[in-house]
Amino acid sequence: MGPDYQGRMIGDITASSPASIPAYAVEGHGLVKTFGSFRAVDGIDIAVPAGSIYGVLGPNGAGKTTLLRTLLGIIDPDEGHRTLLGEDQPLRMAPQVGYLPEERGLYPSMKAYEAIAFMGALRGLPLAEGRKRAKAMLDAHGMGAAIDKPIRHLSKGMAQTVQLFGTIVHGPRLIVLDEPFSGLDAINQEKLEALIRSQARDGVTILFSTHVIAHAERLCERIAIVAGGRIRFEGTPGDARDRLRSQVRLRTRASDGAWRHALPADTMAQEGTWHFALPDEGIEPLLRALIDGQAGIESLSIERPGLHDAFVAIAGEAAARQMQGDVTQEAQP
Amino acid sequence: MMQLWRAAFVIARRDFTAVVFSRTFILFLLGPLLPILIGFAFGGLGDKISSTDLRPIVGVAMSAADTSALKRAHDRLAQRMGDQTLPRLRAVPSAPAPRIQLARPDSAVVAILSGTLLKPVLTGKAEDLDKLQGDISLLSTAALAERTLTFVTVDRQEVTTSLGAQAQARLLIGRVAQVVMFFLTILLAGMILSNLVEEKTNKIIEILAAAVPIDAIFLGKLMAMLAMSFVGIAFWGGTAFAVFLALYGGGGVLPAPAVGWPLFLMLAVLYFAMAYTLLGSLFLGIGAQAATVREVQTLNMPITMAQMLIFFFASYAVDHMGSPAEIAACIFPFSSPFAMIARAAQDGAVWPHLLALVWQASFVALIIRVGVLLFRRHVMQSGGSWWKRLFRPATG
Numbered sequence: 220m221g222p223d224y225q226g227r228m229i230g231d232i233t234a235s236s237p238a239s240i241p242a243y244a245v246e247g248h249g250l251v252k253t254f255g256s257f258r259a260v261d262g263i264d265i266a267v268p269a270g271s272i273y274g275v276l277g278p279n280g281a282g283k284t285t286l287l288r289t290l291l292g293i294i295d296p297d298e299g300h301r302t303l304l305g306e307d308q309p310l311r312m313a314p315q316v317g318y319l320p321e322e323r324g325l326y327p328s329m330k331a332y333e334a335i336a337f338m339g340a341l342r343g344l345p346l347a348e349g350r351k352r353a354k355a356m357l358d359a360h361g362m363g364a365a366i367d368k369p370i371r372h373l374s375k376g377m378a379q380t381v382q383l384f385g386t387i388v389h390g391p392r393l394i395v396l397d398e399p400f401s402g403l404d405a406i407n408q409e410k411l412e413a414l415i416r417s418q419a420r421d422g423v424t425i426l427f428s429t430h431v432i433a434h435a436e437r438l439c440e441r442i443a444i445v446a447g448g449r450i451r452f453e454g455t456p457g458d459a460r461d462r463l464r465s466q467v468r469l470r471t472r473a474s475d476g477a478w479r480h481a482l483p484a485d486t487m488a489q490e491g492t493w494h495f496a497l498p499d500e501g502i503e504p505l506l507r508a509l510i511d512g513q514a515g516i517e518s519l520s521i522e523r524p525g526l527h528d529a530f531v532a533i534a535g536e537a538a539a540r541q542m543q544g545d546v547t548q549e550a551q552p
Numbered sequence: 553m554m555q556l557w558r559a560a561f562v563i564a565r566r567d568f569t570a571v572v573f574s575r576t577f578i579l580f581l582l583g584p585l586l587p588i589l590i591g592f593a594f595g596g597l598g599d600k601i602s603s604t605d606l607r608p609i610v611g612v613a614m615s616a617a618d619t620s621a622l623k624r625a626h627d628r629l630a631q632r633m634g635d636q637t638l639p640r641l642r643a644v645p646s647a648p649a650p651r652i653q654l655a656r657p658d659s660a661v662v663a664i665l666s667g668t669l670l671k672p673v674l675t676g677k678a679e680d681l682d683k684l685q686g687d688i689s690l691l692s693t694a695a696l697a698e699r700t701l702t703f704v705t706v707d708r709q710e711v712t713t714s715l716g717a718q719a720q721a722r723l724l725i726g727r728v729a730q731v732v733m734f735f736l737t738i739l740l741a742g743m744i745l746s747n748l749v750e751e752k753t754n755k756i757i758e759i760l761a762a763a764v765p766i767d768a769i770f771l772g773k774l775m776a777m778l779a780m781s782f783v784g785i786a787f788w789g790g791t792a793f794a795v796f797l798a799l800y801g802g803g804g805v806l807p808a809p810a811v812g813w814p815l816f817l818m819l820a821v822l823y824f825a826m827a828y829t830l831l832g833s834l835f836l837g838i839g840a841q842a843a844t845v846r847e848v849q850t851l852n853m854p855i856t857m858a859q860m861l862i863f864f865f866a867s868y869a870v871d872h873m874g875s876p877a878e879i880a881a882c883i884f885p886f887s888s889p890f891a892m893i894a895r896a897a898q899d900g901a902v903w904p905h906l907l908a909l910v911w912q913a914s915f916v917a918l919i920i921r922v923g924v925l926l927f928r929r930h931v932m933q934s935g936g937s938w939w940k941r942l943f944r945p946a947t948g
């Protein structure tokens with residue numbers, strides 16, 4: 220499945236898509252969803268720009284799946300409202316939406332191409348057309364031999380690919396993928412990333428959840444970091460990274476001297492290397508102090524934090540805050 | 553609404569083809585024919601058992617002359633009344649006393665007749681005496697009047713129609729239609745109980761629920777199972793008709809129901825569809841709440857018992873046309889199809905059937921809706937008070 224093939228294929232399918240495109244493909248305001256006393260989604264506001272690749276990031280149990288299910292109309296929120304492609308009754312837009320749930324599911328006795336066509340038919344694609352497209356997709360993906368095979372005879376990866384094709388066979392304007400990379404090997408993850416990019420190039424909005432940050436870092440234009448049922452950060456991956464200061468690693472020949480007073484207060488020494496956050500005033504004043512104090516600079520590197528660092532910091536901070544809140548609540552009479 | 557029906561059709565087509573094109577469907581079709589074949593094979597033996605062994609045997613401990621007279625009287629009466637109507641007689645010794653003979657472990661008679669023909673004494677359990685007393689009195693009287701008893705000849709005056717006989721035949725048609733419909737419903741609708749378990753265990757429900765209204769899933773499943781039932785009924789009905797033709801060569805004439813055969817058959821199909829979808833939608837709603845096949849199996853027994861109750865209610869109503877019980881059976885949605893098909897056999901009015909079909913269909917819709925909302929609430933864990941959403945559009 221190369222980007223060229225997908226671009227051509229999906230381009231054909233989406234030719235019939237309606238022209239009216241809202242600014243935000245998905246919107247949710249004040250969404251709350253509780254299960255018993257557990258608030259899985261706790262007052263979330265979200266807006267996914269049309270045509271973007273948007274990632275919902277969060278640790279396990281953060282509320283990502285519940286949020287996606289609420290936005291898609293699979294479950295109704297207890298509070299708040301949502302729109303999907305401008306429609307406040309999400310199921311009405313089902314023919315223009317593709318959804319790959321976290322828990323994969325297919326009828327084991329169905330043939331691969333029938334399963335894809337069936338999923339398309341559920342969203343309004345005529346069965347005959349769905350079968351034709353399914354066969355073409357499987358063929359182009361090197362799965363021609365599996366076209367007529369029942370799902371139960373396919374490997375897990377192949378079955379997941381079949382389900383993914385079923386998600387896009389009808390040419391949706393919005394694709395929602397819940398943990399799409401889980402269970403895929405590295406090659407198939409690469410292919411999926413290529414597919415997501417090619418869909419986005421065709422103007423399809425992609426909303427996906429993941430707890431593997433590398434995928435989001437490579438793909439997403441915007442992200443939302445969810446923890447404890449709330450959005451803790453929303454913006455571009457660059458914005459998230461910018462929330463953390465760059466880290467400086469410094470190695471000196473001298474182990475002590477007057478220059479040490481120039482190092483920031485939070486500096487830590489580890490195996491002969493000084494670690495500290497880049498000072499607000501920049502590196503130049505420090506460099507001058509090190510040279511004047513004859514520290515003997517062996518190496519100095521400034522590392523910009525990755526999205527992973529930002530995610531761990533934001534989600535970790537949220538978890539700590541939540542834990543503190545729980546303790547405070549328990550301590551109250 | 554179009555979206556709902558289109559989606560329901562997609563689900564129905566998937567379910568129908570998955571069932572009908574499976575190997576197990578052949579077993580499903582052949583299953584009900586096995587008892588019939590076994591019945592044919594052992595039918596002769598069964599007939600023999602029922603015609604001989606089930607009649608009570610009365611021991612006769614009288615003089616030889618009286619015993620002979622009794623037996624002759626028995627034979628003469630049996631010629632006219634039929635062999636099955638009278639108890640069998642068997643000579644037993646006059647001593648010891650009947651009471652002692654009946655207490656023996658090897659006693660093969662129900663009661664013992666002693667004394668004389670003029671003053672017969674019947675010894676046995678009270679409930680047996682209640683049943684036999686009249687027959688023995690008739691036999692003794694016939695034996696006493698042996699020489700003087702002459703049978704009067706009855707002149708025959710034949711008519712082409714008899715309203716009384718017609719009423720009897722229609723009552724029978726109503727009963728048969730009820731029984732057939734009930735057994736088809738109980739055999740076929742029960743399968744719906746486990747219908748959503750596959751989707752839940754395979755996690756397909758998530759894909760379906762994201763793409764189509766859950767009402768469409770329920771409706772599609774009902775449509776598929778109903779269509780599958782019709783395939784089965786067509787097969788079994790065709791086989792039964794072929795057997796009927798083979799046995800009677802098309803010469804047998806069935807009495808017509810009150811609304812006539814074409815309309816009656818059409819109503820039978822419609823009422824079966826209604827009985828099936830009424831119970832099916834209820835089963836689907838209940839079965840959808842179950843998480844495992846084991847839970848579904850546990851639910852089977854109370855549901856079957858409830859079905860039996862409904863059937864007894866409807867079959868009681870057949871004999872009481874126009875009574876409050878019959879009207880209640882026609883109104884109560886679950887017994888309505890059974891009561892109404894019996895009504896079609898006995899009453900020629902057509903409009904009540906149109907009304908009943910609309911009434912039953914509206915209940916099917918209501919039960920599906922409630923089942924869907926409970927499913928959304930308890931299984932999908934979605935939504936607030938389900939009754940507030942009862943009359944909202946399915947896509948809303």
